[in-house]
Amino acid sequence: SLSDRLTATFKNLRGKGRLTEADVDGTVREIRRALLDADVAVPVVREFTAHVKERALGEEVSQALNPGQQVVKIVNDELVRILGGETRRINLAKNPPTVIMLAGLQGAGKTTLAGKLAKWLKGQGHTPLLVACDLQRPNAVKQLQVNGERAGVPVYAPHPGVSSEFEASTGDPVVVARNGVSEARQKQHDIVIVDTAGRLGVDAEMMQQAADIRAAINPHEVLFVIDAMIGQDAVNTAQAFNDGVNFTGVVLSKLDGDARGGAALSVASVTGKPVMFASTGEGLDDFEVFHPDRMASRILDMGDILTLIEQAEKSWDKDEAERMAKKFVDQEDFTLEDFLAQMQQIRKMGSLKKMLTMMPGAQVSRQQLEQFDERQIDRIEAIVRSMTPHERRVPKIINGSRRARIAKGSGVHVSEVNAMLERFTEAQKMMKRMAAGGGMPGMPGGRA
Ligand code: GDP
Numbered sequence: 001s002l003s004d005r006l007t008a009t010f011k012n013l014r015g016k017g018r019l020t021e022a023d024v025d026g027t028v029r030e031i032r033r034a035l036l037d038a039d040v041a042v043p044v045v046r047e048f049t050a051h052v053k054e055r056a057l058g059e060e061v062s063q064a065l066n067p068g069q070q071v072v073k074i075v076n077d078e079l080v081r082i083l084g085g086e087t088r089r090i091n092l093a094k095n096p097p098t099v100i101m102l103a104g105l106q107g108a109g110k111t112t113l114a115g116k117l118a119k120w121l122k123g124q125g126h127t128p129l130l131v132a133c134d135l136q137r138p139n140a141v142k143q144l145q146v147n148g149e150r151a152g153v154p155v156y157a158p159h160p161g162v163s164s165e166f167e168a169s170t171g172d173p174v175v176v177a178r179n180g181v182s183e184a185r186q187k188q189h190d191i192v193i194v195d196t197a198g199r200l201g202v203d204a205e206m207m208q209q210a211a212d213i214r215a216a217i218n219p220h221e222v223l224f225v226i227d228a229m230i231g232q233d234a235v236n237t238a239q240a241f242n243d244g245v246n247f248t249g250v251v252l253s254k255l256d257g258d259a260r261g262g263a264a265l266s267v268a269s270v271t272g273k274p275v276m277f278a279s280t281g282e283g284l285d286d287f288e289v290f291h292p293d294r295m296a297s298r299i300l301d302m303g304d305i306l307t308l309i310e311q312a313e314k315s316w317d318k319d320e321a322e323r324m325a326k327k328f329v330d331q332e333d334f335t336l337e338d339f340l341a342q343m344q345q346i347r348k349m350g351s352l353k354k355m356l357t358m359m360p361g362a363q364v365s366r367q368q369l370e371q372f373d374e375r376q377i378d379r380i381e382a383i384v385r386s387m388t389p390h391e392r393r394v395p396k397i398i399n400g401s402r403r404a405r406i407a408k409g410s411g412v413h414v415s416e417v418n419a420m421l422e423r424f425t426e427a428q429k430m431m432k433r434m435a436a437g438g439g440m441p442g443m444p445g446g447r448a
């Protein structure tokens, strides 16, 4: 019967007491593997999983989720929290220009990001100015000018020979940075993006230069750009830049490659700074505002399970469950209205078939899947809706002429009304049995 099928369906969605060590351990082991696969730094993985385990143990089992799902949810929530929670917006200055400084190792993607950020901000109605402070690499200024041109954003740079002021500033990135910000103020640009030099590895001289630039221009945001492929080095590099320039936000670059983004977690975890943007390619439009929740599922590589958890939680109507539970305590009859409410609860769960296939460990046979026809719920709903409230509460009054009327009203054949009423009677019997035995197997939130 339909009820039997539902029983099988919701087997995994029932709460049972508190999360046990066994529930948690198995899932945490999988999570640890997923994090290491995503190249999250080893010490970060260790700390993270220990924290998750501590938080999960003894937690009351959710009514909507099975223990494994619940641990995954805790992991996901923690990931999102560490990555910055809500998407962090740029901190705009009350008195423009807003000064944004970029920092990071050479090759991290700063100059590319400068162009992307400028283009994106321009698209939002801002009037950014780019400032070229990487005077270390011969081609760096030119590279920013090319990006600026592509983005349709002006670039402030020292041009030896063009003006004595520029000439004087050549060679000193701190002076260029300061002049660039003045230029922005004069020409009423509301945002300045200051590109800086990096080295292949962290070194004291480079860090001092970045710190000096920071001190000279007092930026509203210092964005630390880090290559998502950096892997285990993320921790040391992030720590060095955090100590050196005390950055305010992180940009993860080269997220278009194989990287699953573990560096995001490593950096955010050791510095406590939020990830704000992601760079996803060499083109100027390959740029995204960073969404902690999306990154969490990318790191876990469990998008389907997370979707499932979300659906199960969303559709889980606590009030309805309590009403039902109370009904069984009261030993009241299970009416057609309850039957319809059950159907609607199921519909809210979205595509049941899709859910079943996503659910790890759901013991549902292929045959059961095929038998389950969501259109049946539509027809049942139509039939119940064609009944009077009194008929729904006291189904035994539904005689031949009422059946004919209901069939007509719902656009089905009388035989379907009959079949539906039969199924309802079966379900009603089952509910009574379960009320007597305590609980309602198969319905989320049924008393266990
Ligand atoms: P900088 O030294 O920090 O200024 O780094 P660059 O902006 O010069 O970038 C170094 C290299 O990485 C260049 O070849 C860029 O085209 C490339 N690059 C930058 N960002 C990305 C990205 O998001 N994805 C990919 N695939 N390449 C990138």
Ligand code: MG
Pocket (backbone or CB within 6 Å): 110, 111, 112, 134, 140, 195, 196
């Ligand atoms: Mg550069």
